[in-house]
Amino acid sequence: MAKKPKTDPNYKVIAENRRARFDYAIENDIECGIILAGSEVKSLRKGGSNIAESYASVEEGELWLINSYIAPYEQAKTWGHEERRRRKLLVSRKEMADLWNLTQRKGMTLVPLVMYFNHRGIAKIKLGIAKGKKNVDKRQTEAKRDWNRQKQRLLKQAG
Numbered sequence: 216m217a218k219k220p221k222t223d224p225n226y227k228v229i230a231e232n233r234r235a236r237f238d239y240a241i242e243n244d245i246e247c248g249i250i251l252a253g254s255e256v257k258s259l260r261k262g263g264s265n266i267a268e269s270y271a272s273v274e275e276g277e278l279w280l281i282n283s284y285i286a287p288y289e290q291a292k293t294w295g296h297e298e299r300r301r302r303k304l305l306v307s308r309k310e311m312a313d314l315w316n317l318t319q320r321k322g323m324t325l326v327p328l329v330m331y332f333n334h335r336g337i338a339k340i341k342l343g344i345a346k347g348k349k350n351v352d353k354r355q356t357e358a359k360r361d362w363n364r365q366k367q368r369l370l371k372q373a374g
Contacts, residue, residue, distance in 0.1 A: 225336040228329060230264040235326045237353060239345035244328060245314070247271075247340050248305035249280065254291035259338060261288075264330060271304060271325035271342050273315045278304040280327065280340065304340065314344070322346045 235241070251259070258264070263286025271280050280302045287295050306314070317323050328343045348356070 223334045225332055226334050228331045229259050229262065229338070230266045230330045232266050232269075232326065232328055234267055235328055235343060235345070237356065238348060239324070239326055239343065240348055240352070241326075241328070241343040241345045242323075243317075243344045245306065245310060245342050245344070247278065247342055249330075249338050249340050250303045250305065251285075251338055252296045254288040254294065254296045255285045256338065257291070258286050258288040258296075259330075259332075261286075266327040266330055266340075269327050271327060273311065273318060273325075276311065278306055278311060278314065278325075280304050283327065283330075304342075317344050 265284040266280075269280060269283035271278060273279075282299055283302060284299055285296065287298060314325065318325060323344060323346055326343045326345045328341045330338065330340045333339050
């Protein structure tokens with residue numbers, strides 16, 4: 216998750232994909248800019264978005280965010296935006312080449328982890344380079360999480 220500066224009024228998490236860390240083994244992450252319409256930015260500032268079902272894809276040398284939801288902004292009736300349109304992501308050419316190479320490997324995908332406004336008030340999205348987990352791995356992750364929770368409870372009671 217993006218680190219929050221302590222005295223920063225502009226930093227704000229817009230949407231978080233908590234399910235991604237359960238369904239995928241995140242190997243690396245990368246911060247991307249995102250091209251948005253004015254009504255989309257206004258809607259994000261109000262907090263209406265969802266990236267849980269979305270993914271990113273490298274197509275024809277460009278990086279796209281697909282199937283992300285940004286709620287319509289009510290004051291922009293005539294010049295509003297499409298809710299689930301494809302949005303272009305901004306990365307450097309070197310990062311684009313690296314992402315292309317990584318996604319060509321078997322089972323690797325680009326999963327959005329968190330969308331946020333950075334310290335300058337600019338909308339950013341953090342993508343995770345991930346490999347899908349099998350059900351056995353998911354059970355192990357859940358068992359480890361439960362054990363850590365139980366361990367914390369026991370330490371709290373003893374100490």
